[in-house]
Amino acid sequence: MQKTRLVSGVRPTGLLHIGHLEGMLKNTASLQDIYECYPFIADWHSLTDVTDTSNLPHYILQAAVDWLSAGIDPEKSTLFIQSHVSEHAELSTLLTMITPVSWLERCPTYKDKVQNLTQHLNQREGPSTGLLEYPVLMTSDVIVYKAELVPVGADNVAHLEVSREIVRRFNHIYGNVFPEPQPLLTKNAELPGLDGRKMSKSYGNTIQLSDSPETTRKNIMKMVTDPGRIRRNDPGNPDVCPVFAYHKVYNPDEVPQIDKECRSAAIGCVDCKRNLTDNLIAEMTPFYEKRAQWESKPKVVREVLAHGANRARRVAKDTMAEVRAAMNLV
Numbered sequence: 001m002q003k004t005r006l007v008s009g010v011r012p013t014g015l016l017h018i019g020h021l022e023g024m025l026k027n028t029a030s031l032q033d034i035y036e037c038y039p040f041i042a043d044w045h046s047l048t049d050v051t052d053t054s055n056l057p058h059y060i061l062q063a064a065v066d067w068l069s070a071g072i073d074p075e076k077s078t079l080f081i082q083s084h085v086s087e088h089a090e091l092s093t094l095l096t097m098i099t100p101v102s103w104l105e106r107c108p109t110y111k112d113k114v115q116n117l118t119q120h121l122n123q124r125e126g127p128s129t130g131l132l133e134y135p136v137l138m139t140s141d142v143i144v145y146k147a148e149l150v151p152v153g154a155d156n157v158a159h160l161e162v163s164r165e166i167v168r169r170f171n172h173i174y175g176n177v178f179p180e181p182q183p184l185l186t187k188n189a190e191l192p193g194l195d196g197r198k199m200s201k202s203y204g205n206t207i208q209l210s211d212s213p214e215t216t217r218k219n220i221m222k223m224v225t226d227p228g229r230i231r232r233n234d235p236g237n238p239d240v241c242p243v244f245a246y247h248k249v250y251n252p253d254e255v256p257q258i259d260k261e262c263r264s265a266a267i268g269c270v271d272c273k274r275n276l277t278d279n280l281i282a283e284m285t286p287f288y289e290k291r292a293q294w295e296s297k298p299k300v301v302r303e304v305l306a307h308g309a310n311r312a313r314r315v316a317k318d319t320m321a322e323v324r325a326a327m328n329l330v
């Protein structure tokens with residue numbers, strides 16, 4: 001019996017960070033025994049943010065190393081690069097013909113990015129067509145495999161809704177070709193950046209997966225804490241401290257004790273961070289070891305990606321034959 005298909009992608013706009021690992025990579029790896037998984041590296045999607053592509057090949061290879069080190073088994077899952085399966089683009093083009101611009105203009109991510117572009121980059125030309133059409137390509141990424149599930153955190157469920165609308169419209173016009181993709185709610189570890197803001201490459205506040213344990217240790221020791229705790233004897237508020245958010249993920253057993261000791265100033269921030277770092281590095285050590293192995297074999301990683309693209313293409317080609325027939329593009 002064929003397993004339910006699941007698609008999840010990461011954008012190689014830079015080196016992946018610990019938020020990607022906890023939010024996406026590990027989740028997908030944990031699902032590959034239950035579902036037929038298509039983890040991919042969304043290089044076309046990264047072009048909506050990046051115009052200097054000189055580092056893109058490096059970022060793509062590193063993202064593949066991260067997927068594999070997080071436990072993606074190339075025998076069980078189809079790991080590939082988006083642009084190596086051109087059917088994604090063909091289907092996206094066809095879907096744009098039935099997608100009203102107004103659906104895309106109201107997407108929250110589009111609105112946020114447009115605001116950021118105008119605020120920070122002062123781009124007089126305005127946003128690119130690719131940015132507007134991002135949800136269409138994203139829909140194509142999923143339905144070209146007739147995937148039924150997309151793992152998302154609770155705050156991202158709305159992003160899948162436009163894909164579901166596009167699928168409903170296509171099926172209504174051309175017949176029932178695609179299943180409506182459903183969100184698969186995943187545990188979303190809340191890991192803020194080193195400065196307490198959302199972790200993002202553009203803020204320069206990430207803990208990168210390719211960093212050595214020593215670099216990670218140094219970075220955590222520099223992490224901001226409760227801004228109201230100025231002196232060692234001041235009581236702290238762990239609820240507003242990014243370090244505490246990491247304890248919840250990497251040191252859950254000690255969370256009640258740290259909460260108490262922080263509020264009573266029984267523990268200092270330096271000791272609290274040292275404790276976190278020891279636990280985080282211990283938990284991450286198997287990942288670091290696998291990563292060192294995969295990184296030393298770039299040729300094998302490229303073979304995995306080529307094999308994955310071949311497998312993905314076979315499925316995507318069958319879907320496109322069905323789509324062309326449904327649309328009378330024969």
Ligand code: SF4
Pocket residue numbers: 225226229236237238241242243244258262263267268269270272273
């Ligand atoms: Fe944050 Fe720990 Fe300092 Fe409390 S003791 S403010 S939880 S780093």
